[in-house]
Amino acid sequence: MPVWETLGRRYLWQSQWYNLRQDRVRTAAGHEFTYTLVEHPGAVWVVPVTSDGQVVLIWSYRYPVGEYCLEVPAGGLSDGMPPEGTARRELLEEIGGQPAAIQYVGRFSTSNGISSEIAYVYLATGVELSQTHRELTEDMELRLVPVAEAILMARSGEISDGPSALALLWCEPLLPRVR
């Protein structure tokens, strides 16, 4: 299938987390227009499961939506670190978690009409919890729930972070205690 052509590019805003980029584009059909998008390095969402079958969720204040939200550990790629390394770093930083094993589950785009962000999903099993290394801006606490309950929470919207809910549902067939 034909792709669109980029005729020009400029940055409206740049940061260490993401940029706002404005491109002049030509569609496959030859139409020209300006497309403004979030240029994002990608991010990981990690489903952490302890050896006794509990999913470790984070109850965290999310300023953009003005609410405390339930989610799994997540964070943006940076410094050329590959997704699995980022997944291990976020586990350690956000929940003080050390996994016995970590596996790649899949990838999806979080907002493909606006942002280039790709979400990489990992399942971390045999997770041991220790002291966390939280970032200054994160108001959060941990909630441990049985795997089957976490899946129900992902289906009901109680886990309101969409990428976290999808990551959990993608991990469902890999979790022996669910059914």
Next chain:
Amino acid sequence: MPVWETLGRRYLWQSQWYNLRQDRVRTAAGHEFTYTLVEHPGAVWVVPVTSDGQVVLIWSYRYPVGEYCLEVPAGGLSDGMPPEGTARRELLEEIGGQPAAIQYVGRFSTSNGISSEIAYVYLATGVELSQTHRELTEDMELRLVPVAEAILMARSGEISDGPSALALLWCEPLLPRVR
């Protein structure tokens, strides 16, 4: 739980689809810093099912990720139109679809660390297809797949748009032909 306080606000960029907003904020713990976020009016994702049990998917070029993506009809809220009205509009515009019934399934945030966007999920059943009214910038075609296959595609990542995949998995228990 305490929320964060907004001390100041300015817009770095504004459009009819979304804005880039920069706020000065104070956390519950008293830390002050600058938070830059996408201010979004919200959007709908609609799972359209025909009377013979086919899900209507869109194969569409998404410039931000540089790929053709499989997804369900979706679109941003605008002009004060409520989510259900927007869902009906997107069905008509993107697939030329008229539903016999439409029901609200739930809501989630698409990217709660960066964006205020809330996704409203609808299930449209008994959908009849007619001529579409596509927007100029949308290179797309339609794919009809049986409900059970669409669910598998949402689980496997073949439907690469995360919100579409989650919308389908949320609709799964409401679709009698799945199992």
